[in-house]
Amino acid sequence: MNFNRRNIISINDFSKNDIIHVLESAMKIEKNPKKYSNIMNGKILATLFYEPSTRTRLSFESAMCRLGGSIIGFADADISSVKKGESLSDTMKMIECYADVIVMRHPKDGSSRLAAECTKVPVINGGDGANQHPTQTLLDLYTIKKSQKKISGLKVGLLGDLKYGRTAHSLAIALGMFGCKLYFVSPPELKMPEEITRALMKKGIEVEECTRIRDVISELDSLYCTRIQKERFGDPQEYERVKSSYILNKNLLNNVKKNFKILHPLPRVNEIPTEIDETPYAYYFQQAANGIPIRQALLALVTGALR
Amino acid sequence: MRYKKINPIYDGTVIDHIPPTKSIQVAQILGLINHTSEVTIGMNLSSKKIKIKDAVKIENRHLSERELNKIGIIAPNATINIIKHGKVIKKFKSKLPLNIERIVKCKNPNCITNNLETHTLFHITNKIPLVMKCHYCERSLENDEFDLV
Numbered sequence: 001m002n003f004n005r006r007n008i009i010s011i012n013d014f015s016k017n018d019i020i021h022v023l024e025s026a027m028k029i030e031k032n033p034k035k036y037s038n039i040m041n042g043k044i045l046a047t048l049f050y051e052p053s054t055r056t057r058l059s060f061e062s063a064m065c066r067l068g069g070s071i072i073g074f075a076d077a078d079i080s081s082v083k084k085g086e087s088l089s090d091t092m093k094m095i096e097c098y099a100d101v102i103v104m105r106h107p108k109d110g111s112s113r114l115a116a117e118c119t120k121v122p123v124i125n126g127g128d129g130a131n132q133h134p135t136q137t138l139l140d141l142y143t144i145k146k147s148q149k150k151i152s153g154l155k156v157g158l159l160g161d162l163k164y165g166r167t168a169h170s171l172a173i174a175l176g177m178f179g180c181k182l183y184f185v186s187p188p189e190l191k192m193p194e195e196i197t198r199a200l201m202k203k204g205i206e207v208e209e210c211t212r213i214r215d216v217i218s219e220l221d222s223l224y225c226t227r228i229q230k231e232r233f234g235d236p237q238e239y240e241r242v243k244s245s246y247i248l249n250k251n252l253l254n255n256v257k258k259n260f261k262i263l264h265p266l267p268r269v270n271e272i273p274t275e276i277d278e279t280p281y282a283y284y285f286q287q288a289a290n291g292i293p294i295r296q297a298l299l300a301l302v303t304g305a306l307r
Numbered sequence: 308m309r310y311k312k313i314n315p316i317y318d319g320t321v322i323d324h325i326p327p328t329k330s331i332q333v334a335q336i337l338g339l340i341n342h343t344s345e346v347t348i349g350m351n352l353s354s355k356k357i358k359i360k361d362a363v364k365i366e367n368r369h370l371s372e373r374e375l376n377k378i379g380i381i382a383p384n385a386t387i388n389i390i391k392h393g394k395v396i397k398k399f400k401s402k403l404p405l406n407i408e409r410i411v412k413c414k415n416p417n418c419i420t421n422n423l424e425t426h427t428l429f430h431i432t433n434k435i436p437l438v439m440k441c442h443y444c445e446r447s448l449e450n451d452e453f454d455l456v
Binding site: 109113 | 415417419423425441443444447
């Protein structure tokens, strides 16, 4: 399998084998970090962040440092030539003279694919509006694999805002490739888009939709929580009425499976109270740490430093 | 007595078997309002094949591939007749291309194609009913939901 010069834009561009290859590469790097600590020596990563990010940008930069490479870029479009009106296409053409790989976050949907078409340097999508965030999906899958020793056939719940949450959409599609049974738990206003549910069911994936986590939590191997934002509700009273149904508490964990693990892309607000951090089921901080080996693997694969 | 509803043309294109009411849209996308030769638009004509049809006859005009693609979106399975010296020299069905470039606008206001000067591109994911997916923002548009560029 050859990832050299490949753009990482959408999880929809990945086959199951592609995903397995990335996860296995990340595992190799994580197990033997010294062996890979100089494979990007002499290579430069450009991080182009047109909107704020903490975890994605810093974990990419950390990943590049740990592979022995260097970093250039901006974390605020206001201080770059974008403010002077430079087009995305011109920025990409210019950056390709300076860097071997580009990571980009941009507020507009589809911007990463367009950017990748404007440059010969591989582009990794660090989030394009509400559309895709493929490296988050890959690290979510890596986390599930590490915590459960497998992905295939697991029962995975997705909880919270499934309508607007791009991480939930991409993860559902990817878990579908591994034949997982999926439980979509959300208020009716924030249901998983019909298009995604229909596509999964068409592929023979078992999908169960419900509105209360307590009805299904005991069946799950992993639960992926997302934040419900007040502004998504037309009626603030409706938000107040439903919000507690999507906040975990210790009592809900009484009957969960032994191997049960809670994941969250972070930042969390109140959907996972800190009391849960101490339980053996909390796995979201390890999940954030998993961003490093996954991003190391992707940087190394698309630059040809790793086969 | 059968009388001819539309005069035959000597040189040009006849688009037949257009679904009823779609002929105006076909005329619009081909910019026929600015066409200086004869244009005939027939609506709700009786048809042996599809019971009711629309048809458009355009004198002195041959269609480009891009225009044929546009017709394929609005009127899949329309019959295109190329007329020269009063005779049909070529007859074929309009076809939906696999990719639709620079023809349809994306409905997603946050799509990069609605925010930067760049062309649109859609991939057909289902023919009946017609569903196409934006190459950039990955949103799907369904039957009749699309606006032309």
